[in-house]
Amino acid sequence: MKLTVSVIGTGNVAWHLSSALENAGHEILEIYGRNIHKANQLASRLYATEAQDHLDFTESHAKLFVIAVSDQAVPSIAEAVLLPEGSILVHTSGTLALDILSYSSADFTGILYPLQGFTKSRELSFEDVPFLLESGDKETLKTLKKLCKSLKSPAYEIRSKExxxxxxxxxxxxxxxxxxxxxxxxxxxxxxxxxxxxxxxxxxxxxxxxxxxxxxxxxxxxxxxxxxxxxxxxxxxxxxxxxxxxxxxxxxxxxxxxxx
Structure with a gap:
């Protein structure tokens, strides 16, 4: 299964996850960053990925949009991001509930939380990165499980409270x-x-x-x-x-x- 993905964020999680997804055969179409220099820096490490400093993705061909930013920034980004029809929006937070994405324009939402500490300067294998997944939609959950399988990462379906x-x-x-x-x-x-x-x-x-x-x-x-x-x-x-x-x-x- 090959997915088209856009990553919202330029921090440690975005840095590692975008590369891992691309190495697993997925296509990273866009990288968003408030700081366009940082977005360009991350995009340049990937193949044919565009950098942008705005949250209008209505013309994007991506299917999956990953919010990989600080917990404080997730609500405002979820509310402001403009997405194409049929898209899936997920966040990577360990503490924020799924319903934080309910105000977004996404048709489907979920959580893709990597239970690992990330540092840009240190490489790690995603076989050592368990993912905690959640979604109110069975097909979205199935997509996220397949994504984790492509990364060779353990995946667990876990509710927000757990x-x-x-x-x-x-x-x-x-x-x-x-x-x-x-x-x-x-x-x-x-x-x-x-x-x-x-x-x-x-x-x-x-x-x-x-x-x-x-x-x-x-x-x-x-x-x-x-x-x-x-x-x-x-x-x-x-x-x-x-x-x-x-x-x-x-x-x-x-x-x-x-x-x-």
Missing amino acids: RKSIHVAAVFAANFTNHMVYLAESIMKRQDLDFEILRPLIIEQMNKTLQLGAADAQTGPAIRDDINTLENHYDFLTYNEQLAEIYRSISQSIIDRKEI
């Missing part, structure tokens, strides 16, 4: 985990220590967590009720009240979980 729960869980699992590593790096830098010392520990912890499950993989002073070490660490971190509070709060959360 998708929001998954998105919140993903923030804890990925975004917060990354921030913890950032804080660890800042502690090492403050003492002029090489962060690479921690690399094997981080890798082993993540592998163990995925293999054993987070509950069984938990180690450290909080799970051991090592109050002396906890207090010693807290005193060490008093140079930064916010960091000390994060340490205290997370340690308490680990202790509380153990007692449940």
Whole structure:
């Protein structure tokens, strides 16, 4: 199945998704960006793709229109975009409901949410990108499933409420985990220590967590009720009240979980 697609957005998701779709055999007809320079930059990476800085797609031959922008921008774009008859409009948000697209001119709407963190400078295989799908139309849902199959991506039919729960869980699992590593790096830098010392520990912890499950993989002073070490660490971190509070709060959360 070959689809004609237009992508609305020039950020990380749009950057990766447009290339992946083209590599899977689909045709990317247009890239929209408020900043025409960014739209041109993305379009130039694709084959025969036009860049535009307006939302009038009435003359487009695309069948699928993908809104890949920040959550804040989706409602205004959905309301303003002009689409050809019979088109499908989807957004890629993890938190916004399907009905946010109800004010659009699209005949069919859906959600095509890639559950992965994207960075323009880092390549990734879409075989490692599960998609959460939703639509009130069976044929649209079938089209989105075929699209995911062409990308060799896992696809799950998930309702908006469930998708929001998954998105919140993903923030804890990925975004917060990354921030913890950032804080660890800042502690090492403050003492002029090489962060690479921690690399094997981080890798082993993540592998163990995925293999054993987070509950069984938990180690450290909080799970051991090592109050002396906890207090010693807290005193060490008093140079930064916010960091000390994060340490205290997370340690308490680990202790509380153990007692449940």
